[in-house]
Amino acid sequence: MCAGTRCTIVTQSHCDARRVAFRSIFARLTSAFRERRSTAWRNGLTKKVSVAASCAGMDSELRQTRARVQAYYAHTMDDYSEFWSGPADSALHLGHLDADIQGHSASLVRTNEYLAAQVTLAPGCDVLDAGCGIGGSSVWLTQTYGCRVTALNIVMEHLLQAKLDVRRLGLTSSVHPVCVDFHQIAMRDESFDVVWALESGVHSCSRLVMYGEFSRVLRGYGHLVLADIMIAERAQMNRSGALALDALTSGWALSSLTTESRMLTQLRAAGFKPIDVHDTSSLVAPSVARLGDLARTAALRTDEEVASGAWTQIRVGNIRACIALDELFREGTLRYVIMSAKKVRGQREAAV
């Protein structure tokens, strides 16, 4: 829990429910790690793969991941507001540019529309915006569909901005920004009809834990909709591609860039039945190119400013990451995917 924000009050029964959910997820993780360890032994790779350490270090991994994400967004908040998000969208995601719309801001709102088309949204339905940024989608969901939205984030600067906007727009009774980590959602089981995760999963240090939490807080047969940058299934990675991928993940504090097939496996393991998968890379390409162009211009400008100490390493890393994203997208190593999945009650059903 973070100091300084109005955090959700956690009752004993919430804690118990969370403990039970965590124990079951942890048990699944442990068996997954055991499986990986025995595979590693079989392959004679034990020295290279410290599987047990990664399991035992889950808590510290969570803390470190959180700290990296918080530092990244705290340092780049002004860059996002100067170059990317505007008052009509309040978005920290990529845009979808199709034949029906024009302009950057409209493309950012269009991304919301593409996700919304995957799920059933109605007045009064409860949505969890997991990794809400500065609250753009949460506000949009309330204004467009009349949903009640709980907006999760771990970055204080984002939450503060979201709260200011929600208050300014008179939406305090329907949008609730809270400081909660999506790996440890301090909320009751079965509280939401829809979980919305727009470009936030890439920061997760364990998608299995995160999806497990999404499944726990969803009502029976509730829906998860997510959008993420993904590694193409048969990506051929040469040395420069690997360097670009490294620049992207370190510069943007990403912990889990993954492939579609791995993500589907993880969703099933967490109790979801995937429904639809849409590769929207071609619609997102102009937005990625815009980001690359902005970053290249900024990169020229920053050399001097970096030397004078005006730019932090994190801001410089952000620019390198934007350029790397553009390169990797152009060569087809990365894709953009929107996915929806339904919570199922039994593992067997999820596996179908």
Ligand SMILES: C[S@@+](CC[C@H](N)C(=O)[O-])C[C@H]1O[C@@H](n2cnc3c(N)ncnc32)[C@H](O)[C@@H]1O
């Ligand atoms: C790329 S931004 C997308 C924000 C928003 N969904 C949007 O589309 O504008 C990712 C967001 O996820 C949040 N985030 C990252 N890790 C998180 C975590 N463990 N728990 C909650 N939020 C997290 C970040 O702080 C950031 O606001």
